[in-house]
Amino acid sequence: MLETLLYIIAYPPLWQVLIVGFLGSLLIAMIAIWFERKTAARVQRRIGPYWASPKLGGFLNIIADMIRYVLQQVIIPTSVDKTAFILAPVAALIITLLPIVFIPLSPIETFWPIPSMDYSLLVALALTTVPPLLLIVAGWASNNKFAVIGSLRESYIITAYELIAVISILSVSASTSTFNLVSIVEYQAPLKWFIVLNPVAFLAAFLAILMSTSAFPFEIPESEHEVVAGPFTEYSGILYALNMGGAYIRRFIYSILLAIVFLGGWAPYTPPLDSGPLMGIIVPSIIVIIKASIIVLAMSFLRAVYGRYRLDQALEYAWKLFLPLALLGLGWAIIVGFTI
Amino acid sequence: MVEALSLDNIINSIKLNLEGLVKSISISKGYIEVVVDASHIVEAALKLKSMGYDHVKSITAIDYPKESKIRVVYHASSYINEDLAKTIIGLTADIPRDNPVIDSLSQVWRSVEFQEREVYEFFGVIFREHPDLRPLLVIPELAEKKVLRKDFIVKEESIYEGIPHKY
Amino acid sequence: MKESPTSTSDVTIKELETRGIQVRKIEKEVYEVFIGPQHPGSGHMRIIVRLDGDIIAEADPDIGYVHRTMEKLSEVREWLKPIPLLERMTIIDACNITVPYVNALEKLMDKAPPPRASYLRVLLCEINRVASHLYGFGIFGVFLGHSTAYMWAFGDREVFVELAEILTGARLTHTYPIPGGVRRDMPQDFPEMARRAVKYMRRRLIEYQRIFLDNPVIVKRLEGVGVISKSLAAELGIVGPNIRGSGIKYDVRLIEPYEVYDELEFEIPVYEEGDALARTWVRVEEIKQSLNIIEQAVDWLERHKGELILSKDDYDKLPKLHKEIYEKTGRVKLLPVHASMKIPAGKAVARGEAGRGEIFYYVESDGGTVPYRVRVVTPSARNAIVFKYIVPGHKLMDLPAIYGSIDYFPPESDR
């Protein structure tokens, strides 16, 4: 009975897309928001959310916020382009979740959502670049000056970080000579994680993700002191929650990719090829999720420490510093590929 | 008595510089009052500026309904010159209440620009050649009422005396 | 960006108007953005910004959202009542704002406060100055997205708000100075508290420097932004830390010492750069100097216990009961006659150095029970001109940096 249930849960579309992809990322996003508010509060010598659930350290507060947003009135101003206004955040969220389909969470073929993982890294990476475009659509459809400026900034940032993210994450392929994520994980035997072999590429990828998900110190498209809420200025209720949660979910999906590519995936545990659903998929996925969460939480912590850069400064850093860094990482990866 | 001496010096030099423009000059509490004719105010301001008075602290307008005049006082002082910084010159001009027009000093001192707008909205004083004469603080509807003039009466509850005053 | 609503054709305008949307044409080829009054980066004002690309072509401060007509109301209230009224304009810097008004009244009445009252005023003024600088610092921090700086500054500001509360009985609106003295004496254990607060704040300033002022992100944002040259600063007539950040050594406490500032030792920090970073540093250095002054004032007050805090002739007029209350609690209970007192006719000018800069009062009396005219020019009112002349030419993201660095406080500006 339990065995059957486990097999049902571990059925790839269910497990990978719904449980890890949707529920997992929602949970991690909520934890990240909670963590962000709590650590910021701790650094700032206060308590942060608390009285909603004193025993859980105020975690239910985030759920309360979520329920409030979901059930609040949704205002669609008369001046917006209605179709794009409603569809953009929904589509952005769906496309944000899509890369999870191409990310293996276990070396066992039966638990993959797609039959072959040969070009999984490429496809997953390609899909992560789409959602920001929809943010631009959302901003443009809002017909609000702050939203337009916000989405313009987003577009500048996209051009800057996309190259860095792609080069630095793909650089591992130069070492492993494969786009197969499973092979990449297998290449990283317990002590050969790419964060150790190629820290430069990891740093570049980390910075690119910070820029991509507008985390501090690159929170420029939503920089509230010039452009209120950036592309989301006109959004209310559930549509705003989708947008706001979307950034965290995107950060989480990126982090899963990073955990697979740089942090050794499900290492140190490697499931034997004949293991059942519990040891074969659930445990490795949890290891990956934990690794990804650490990256997410590290990103959230930066809010407490940094201010934000100006747009031109961020772009300057991206083009003059992070891009060479990513290229250096690529060169490093080639050397790694030849030597190890 | 270095203070008083330098004060005398300053008064003398003002008298010298603004010769023919000054109607009267006197030491008031905290500032030197220099009264000039309203038509000469730009000239006087230019001369004060050349003496080193580089900014204006305040433009005060005072309404005297009995004498049917509005007095405009530019309190000028200096930043760069530390000796002059110790004194405030009150460049004063009287203008008729029913036709309050005076030349703007915004071409002389840029720091007066916003305060002239303020005097304009509260007293209805029109500054000629001001670059941007619009109400600054209140809505246009209120600016038309010239609220700081004495005939705009604000009711006040008071236990000591029957207020509002009649001016 | 230039393509957007500016060049909307007439047809679309008509179409939008039929849908009930207000449309108006903008003459220039610019993108007009209204920042405020409901905007996280505006406070109680609106800045109409016209953008050319990302560069601000024109900025027009639309102030007056907090204009509460203090000058007019002062004209209908008895001489003492404008004190609580006027301190509402800079509620975070209440004592500094009211001391020059009281000074002006004292000039008109030819009355001088006893030295102890002067020292108490200076003490509260400096406590207020620290609190007000920390307020500005916190707002500045959050404008740059640095919420920790905001929280720290506001948390530490509470220390000084608490000190002021112990001294005067009110968190913000102290109504402390009155013509001829102050309203309350210092509590017995106050010096100890003040010294501890000073010690604590000195330590914290080092931490501020680590997390905020030396933070590479913040330095990058502030360096060379909003540069006001020395001559331009003088021409615009801006005041306070802003002008001292531009290399002009002008501080009313130095130029025309009021109260007992000539007996105290302190320095006026001056920076030559004139950019946003220099202005921030001036504020931090000023906090340090204010802490020194607090220590000196507290020392003096401890050495001169038991002196009067009200001028001699006022004290002699008090009935026996009120004198007893004063002896017991250190609280001055005023007579009703104070409320309806008459001040000899005349006009007086007084200036003082508030947290944000020089505050100027012109008070005219016609010998009645109410002022004939009270003109107050606040530091922020004079700094407002910066928006018009300094902001253009910068990027939109520099606007909060400049706004925060000049420490503009709209209620103060609007009166």
Added chain:
Amino acid sequence: MKGSSIDRVYVGNLNIAARRARDLLLGKLKLGEIVDWATTFSLWPVHLLTSCCGAEFAATWSPRFDAEQYGALPWVGPRQTNFIVIEGTVTRKMACALRITYEQMPNPKFVIAMGACALDGGLFYNSYNIVRPWEVVPVDIYIPGCPPPPEALARAILELRKKIREKNIASKWLIEGWRNDRDYVSPKEDVCRWWRP
């Protein structure tokens, strides 16, 4: 949908279905209470500063008082928030901004009027440039004081929470589409008449 055959053909009677779904969600699943609970812990004030009580408003979220522990987090725009704190005097210019901000907020939304000036003018009762906030927006909670200390504002937030929970304001508002326990306030005169584009 009356008279149209579409609703009958595909999903039965839409009205009855909606009513049943509502009864199920509100009656058995207590969705209404969940909404009220969520609203009480998610009162996000909008960033609108009307006057000098803003100093105490800011202090309320400072580390010493930290109103964020009650789940209240000042947020950027009116669209994303549900709660206005009127910090003191509302001038004629600000009344326009206040009304627009209030109308831009999604339901359910609440207003706390802070300070004596927001009650009835306070020190500025006879000023020519102020309006009473209750003439502009419907106010839920008033806080006296000039300025009220941060504790008072925190208390007001707690009182507002109590009110929402006891009267089920948030859920009723969502179900009925408007708020029934309080009169609808619309300004007698056009508060934005001075603003002519």
